[in-house]
Amino acid sequence: MKPAAFVYHAPRTLEAALALLAEVAPQDGRILAGGQSLVPAMAFRLARPTHLVDINGVAGLDRLVLDGGVLSVGALVRHAAFHKADAKFGALGALLADVVHNIAHYPIRTRGTMCGSLAHADPASEWCLTAVTLGAEMVAHSAKGARRIAAADYFQGIMQTALEPDELLAEVRLPLLPEGAKHGFYEFNRRAGDFAIGMALVTYQVKGGKIAEARVGIGGIEGAPRRIAEAEAALNGQAPGKAAFEAAGQATAAVVDPIEDAQTPAAYRRDLAATVVTRALERAAI
């Protein structure tokens, strides 16, 4: 469990980091931020980057600010920054605080970063599910310039994203939730802090006693997180309650294409998809 040899770089500016990345990306050069996924993978020699560009010393990447109706999260903002709901962020702050406690364990949350999770794109990542469900925007920088990628286009499969090897995910932009929006998150795993076997994040508003603008996202079930239009359709216009929530769960189970692993058959995850959606909706209703 000793990593293979690599060259370590510690740039101080974003420009320098991007220039380095442009140079080393073709030789499997990688960005090092929190290192909570990459470093263990290197220890197992499953990842063997020849160069590491450590951005921890790059000024300005730890910004966590409101930018109009959007929360801008810089590449060095740690998971732990969301432990306490920031009133400034309204309902979104509360949502992030709910979600963050499901991410691994405390020491990991003080190092790992939200952008790192999004770049790594594990199907069981809570932040990837959050980004998809809320319709976040990824801001990718490279020596050639910056571009914005919508979450719906960004996640492309198990650990597959729209990022190019020479791009650094410098920022993720999360839209604030409307006033009065409800949210619910439910994750199932066998032990506290483990990767999710299945999870759901939902938001909706109640207008005139009916559900409106429902968003239902699932993670851990398929190769990448996604919103389930069929579940959202089953909710919008219905009164919040057991019947609607279970219908949304069933609608989800009917359309998912679950992944399989040695312990967990697809049928188990399909059942679980219904359960986590229904329970997330129940939590939102409390």
Added chain:
Amino acid sequence: MTDHFAGAKTYPVPPTTEERTILGKRAVRLEDPPLVTGRGRYAGDINFPRQLHMRMVRSSLAHGVIKSIDVAEALKLPGVVAIWTNDDINELGPVDFRADRGAEILKPYRQPVLAKGRVRYVGDPIAAVFAEDPYVAEDAAELVEVEIDELPVVVDSWATPGEFEPGRSTEGALLKHSFGDIEAAFKKAHVIVELDLFTGRHSGVPMETRGALGYYDSAKDILELHGAAKVPHRNRETLVKMLGRAPKGLHVHESHVGGGFGIRGELYPEDVLVLVAAMRLGRPIKWIEDRREHLMCANQGREQRHKVRIAADKDGKLLGIDDEIFHDQGAYVRTHGANVANRTMCMMTGGYDIPAYRAVCHYRLTNKTPCATYRAPGRYESTFVRERLMDALADKMGIDRIELRRRNLIGKSQMPYLIEFEEQGVEELLYDSGDYELLLDKGLKAFRWDERKVEIAARRAKGEAVGLGIAIFVEESGRGPSDGAKMSVDATGDMELITGGASLGQGFETSMAQIAAEALGVDYQRITVVHGQTDRIAQGIGAHAARATVLTGGAVNETALKLRAKALEFGSELLQLPVGDLDIVNGVIVKKGAPAGGPSLSLADLAKKLTPGAKLLNGRDPHLAVEAWFNTDHTVFPYGIHFAQVRVDKQTGQTVCESFLIAYDIGRAVNPMLVEGQLVGGAVQGLGGALFEEFAYSETGEPLAVTMVDYLLPTLGEVPKIDVLITEDAPSPMNPLGIKGAGEGGINGVGGAIASAIDDAIGKPGAVVQLPVTPQRMKALLA
């Protein structure tokens, strides 16, 4: 008492804790200060100048013939000093048995130090790289090219046996334990229940992985193994034989140990390699196992299938148990021979009075990691089987689960209770003492069994799936035959107690100091307890099979009493008072009942006087120092009952253990705090095996749990508060302190109790036939 004790030495009922000074008290642990201040010294903390680092090249295939091993590229890497394959060490025999030495027929299945012609499991060591640093060693190991022709694998012990080598079956032995007329028992049975049960493969996963340092002191011609644990003296015996050295030329040293659980501290190929390399390469060798290696290569256990049936008469009285066992030994027979299979069979009947019994065990080799003893070896398995049978029988007969057990428990009046097996060479069991029904009553009350039933009924009415479970078991500990200790008092009054025991974190130093302090009459905190050093004492049993406290504790007691006698003898002469009038209080010899300021002599002052040549000696040995032995022919049998309450989430299949109680009779506790630590720690591991931990393998023998992400140890989030009820109703008559072991009583019944509670929660008696009960398996049960 019946004549079962004829010829055995028995002891009167020992004093209770209240009547004692320090023995039996919750004394603060002596070993903690370095451990909680970052000054511990584990194998990884030990370094020698000029040391080389060893890295193993391991098989990535479960079974095959080695066609070629090419080390040329790897040797070119700067910093690589040597790379060995079996050809380089072919004079070394396989790693020998430590236990079960009689199992001649299993000898061909022992593990070579490096694979010889064949690989038999993923992780099988093929070559050893020695390099200047661990990074280079790992780089070089990757460059070693091994060509293997794959062979068919055997992954299930109950499948048709394969070929271990030409002409040799993978069924290493067919073992049997029996008594009574089993055919007749089933013929006259009113009810018969049959089950097909499976205990999943899991093991101890200590925080500290294995580690070994070989150091050769060429000036003294002494070879040293550091990083040892559990059984330093026994391992030295094996190593001396394997390496052809005189015992004085090989010493084994234990440092701090981060958990043992039966698996760490056994002798493995890597231990042998660091020693041989230290001599041949003329430099110290350091090897630290990484976690992935640990989960592929350290001893595993528990995997058994039982096709079992039980017979009872119309009143639910048991008539017989008939079991066919398929025991998965993994790829090789390691240090314990067939011990685990034998312990499974001999402890199967537990605390019940059963007239007939037959167990036949297919002891089989597979292409998976080798197995040996893991905490409560054979007992976790057999208790699961026996208690599953009792639950199934109770359900079939319509008798309450508790009542059925009560009807069949061995009674207090039946003690000592003898179980003799018909097979030659199979050791009898002589349950030394016990009042099982009393513990059952106390346990039911402490767990609030009846009240819980009411609470659960209310929760069920609201749709929850909640249930209670129970498992009753008998443990074994303190197997003989003998152990010794040395003790001395220096001129400052500090004491050194040298034992051949081992400390795996269980509080060995504290408990030994308490025993010695009570017997001698001193402050236990002034006693330094030495353990795990073969150059300090010639003999030692280490720490295994819940043996240390009983056997080494017995030796320490004898030693301290002998030292006391010596001190009082001289004290009597110096104080001019008869021995009978003297006592030792807090390290000072005083006249019994005399007020403060009366005649007295401290042990420190006495030690100063007993120098060599002192007139006072008058022909007797100098120094306030003695050595003594404790001998026993008999194992002692503690017993316990585990109670569990679980909740099952029917949607996800997740089982949550909500409460757990361990009721355990320990005879006499040396330190209840340490006993609780042992019991609770064991129960957590038991929960792991019942609900989470499993070394699963693919059809091709590929291990599926080689990281902590896949091998699920229970964490604080999954473990309820575990309650402990320690009773002292049945002190052992087999040792003067009345003590019985605590190491395995926390884990023994967990699988059985959790299975029982799950059945109850989901309302399907007998549903659980396989451990661990994962959410995925639970969903299948509920489907």
